Amino acid sequence: MRAFTYSRAGTLDEAVRILTGTPGARPVAGGTNLLDLMKADAMRPAHLVDISRLPLDQIEETPDGGLRLGALARNADTAYDDRVQTRYPMLSKAILAGASAQLRNMATNGGNLLQRTRCYYFYDSGTACNKREPGSGCGAITGVNRIHAILGASEHCIATHPSDMCVALAALDATVQVLGPKGGRAIPFAAFHRLPGDTPHLDTTLAADEIITAIDLPPQGFARHSTYLKVRDRASYAFALVSVAAALEIEDGTVRAARLALGGVAHKPWRDEQAEAMLVGKPALAGSFAPAARAILRDAKGFEHNAFKIELAERAILRALAEAAGVEHP
């Protein structure tokens, strides 16, 4: 771990001021990912601003009937919040599919959005990684890439985003509230995480001097017909090979609205509105889902070890949609 300085921010404004005025500063809250990455020398912040005691840990109703999740509310508290469990069960399920009980107790909602890839090469400073050292190359493309992206990858990076929570938030069309030196702004969830392109060292569109303050959930929670399905190499404490957040609004047996987001397959939670549209107006039956599943994967491309994810994703989507619809899988 490189030497760094540390300060605790007393107010949100102070935190932003420190971030703005200190080169190489980063906020730290739960620290469940950042501290590991510092030990691995994959991240080298010069200064840590401790924001963990700022009053951003509430979960509150919003005027439009949605829910505001404080950036510093713990993942566990969020998952077990009555309102989240009742109105956004898919989100609760997604959070509980991630990490371990201990980590969820420590990790914050804002930090969950900012967790970084679990690509082996990103963590191993003895190898090349464009995300860690821009311009050094990508070890994974020619190396071991079983856990890597099948969608939206670039010739510079094929890493995936590791979060489960974010997949559900993407499906829910959440909004990320952030505060920077010029004030606050709202980032639609789909625009928060980036694809790698030729700047894979940038995971998100959050500026270095901005802090996440809250995540807003819209009123529509798809509580009746939604699920989160995670496929992984063991039953707990493993990142998704493929995960699916599936949400349907069903009226008289017909799909009126559909959301589908994939995890473990791309540099960000993967949405495809065209594929979702293919579900709308169709009978909420297992037989209706295959075209959408194929559509969302139409540009999928496998590498040496991860081509299986394409078939696995298709199977997981069909299964998740059937579960969400409450129908028998064929």
Next chain:
Amino acid sequence: MIAKPSIPDVLTEPGAHIGRPARRVDGRLKVTGGAKYAAEFSTPGLAHGYIVSSTIARGRITRIDASAALALPGVLHVFTHENRPSLAWFDRKWKDEDAPKGSPFRPLYDAEIIHSLQPVALVVADSFELARYAARLVEVEYEAAPHRTDLHAHRDDTYTPGKDKGGFEPPPKPRGDADKALAEAEMTVDLEFTQATEHHNPMEMHASTVVHHEDGTLTVYDKTQGAQNSHTWICNVFDLPKSGVRVLSPFVGGAFGSGLRPQHQLFMAVLAATQLKRSVRVELSRPQMFSFGHRPETIQRVALGASRDGTLTALIHEAVQESSQNENYVEVVVNWSGQQYKCDNVRLDYKLCRLDVHTPLDQRAPGAATGVPAIEIAMDELAHKLGMDPIELRLKNYTDVDPNTGNPFSSKELRACFAQGAERFGWAGRNPTPRSMRDGRQLIGWGMAAGVWDAMQGQAVAKAKLGIDGKLVVGSATADIGTGTYTVMTQIAADILGLPLDDVAFHLGDSSLPMAPIEGGSWTVSSVGSAVKAACDRVRDRLVGLAIKMDDGPLAGIGNEEVILADGHLAARADPSRRVSITAVMRAAGLLTIEEEARSIPYYLARSRHTLATHSAVFAEVRVDEDLGTVQVTRVVSAVAAGRIINPKTAASQIMGAVVWGIGMALEEETLTDHTLGRYVNHDIAEYHIPVNADVHDIDVIFVEEHDDLVNPLGAKGVGEIGIVGVPAAISNAIFHATGVRVRDLPITVDKILSGLAGGRG
């Protein structure tokens, strides 16, 4: 039946402790944090070392620049091959008790790189954090040479090893003509199996704390399975007097074989302490736990021929396994097949392939955990083809004589394992047809397999000292790696001298104690337990001798054999009311202590005329998700025959833990190599998967009654390895029964099942 000689002093009549499920005597220390591990010992002024690891797999170091690290206040020194002191030159000085044939790896010896993650420098600083930071600043330049790490690419470039390691037996000569018999067989299977590289990954990382005393002597706290092995090695490598070094290892947080050879953190800590004349600790990081030995990747072929009634007519088992460039690591992979099944035409073949990796290292049931799954999956495939029950096929080819040697088994209750395991599991209700059981989208399958491991014994010495207060102290330089050594040795000693467990203390993990071999291979109860028994028998004999000579004593004049010991007293067998306390006997004799030492020597003659082995039958139930290919192992029954079980509680824990590992071996564990870089890439336990609680469901352990008068005076065979051996095959066979999909490439991950489910069945 051949008349069996029996071992002198064999335990015929256990007392109050042997065979009882005693709680761990060190349990309280462990759960309260009172048990200290190698990296937890400290001393004022302790310095900390951190290792810099190679980024290339093969080549030379051309330049090391440590100036940036050395410029940091608090950094004491950076050791490299360029500034190391003079070290032992001859290979034999670098050999340890578990070294195979070859030239052992010498840390910081020269500029040559022979494997990725090889230690190339040691930074020593005032704090661990500073040492770790400074290690990042050490610049190392290399001249890389072409490397090879891909066993599949080099599987034809092999050689046949000799008897290159202690405990290794090359395959027996072929019997009959297996290839011809296979060609002529009515029914055949001919299959290829692969087993991934696995790293031991004990919870505790390797660490050594070296306390440097003013007079230059060293006290070394080391994570090891053999304190004396580490002791001898340090003294040889650094040319230190044996009396100037003491190695202690009172607690070990799991090892599974990784502590059988002294590892480079020990070298580094001793190097720094002797050069800087300061106490130093070196602890490996989790990624650095992938920088030394591992279970080697293996490619196997098993071909079986049988007549329609299931009689095996041909058995071929071939294995190609990786070793390093510098040593011939060997393990018994294929011999088990020839030992387990009666067959007239057998060819067993074992070859090594040199790769640019660190030398592999024994890992729980080394060889058997690799080879037995292959033969046991092949037997299941043959049973399926024949339309025979898998147990029936095994019984059809059962043998009470080891076909490899022609010798009988000293004992073999494998039939009872099959019967009792099947009964407990409910095997009789199995529909043999694959895909015949389901619960919604979950396909349910039942599979079974047999397991086997050696019942080895080595020489060991123990001393026992009985005080006039009736307290007994026993010691031997063995190890307890979580297995229960402290507890079972305490039980053996207490049993013989008729003492409560609380009145007995057993010491281990100290190089100054009487000689014990490295703790591995399931031979510690057999070797050290026999020595403890022998030492305690001598104390008992002296005590009884004194008691029967006590004038007017209650036991005066009765025969030695007529005296029993219980509750701190000696009593007449025929009339236990005639009794006298240990204290009274010793007081009468004017003795404060009775001290005896004894060496246990294996019964070599009986061993040369018999095969001594543990056996098991493992039954597994799996639920496979038909859509997603995920597997849950919902039930495992393991029936084990391992002679007398000294402590059914700690022994069951061993088997249970091994079943968990078997689940990992079957479904999860795999060290992934980037062959472009020649480097392991998933070197942490987030990405190197071992089972978590959610993967583990019902595990039921049965110890089958087995009487063995030949294995050692305790009649106990040891249970450290046998628990894992049958598990991977039982799970693989259950997956086939559930899905109709065969995966012969361990671990059986989702992608492999899915390709079977998607690409047609079977």
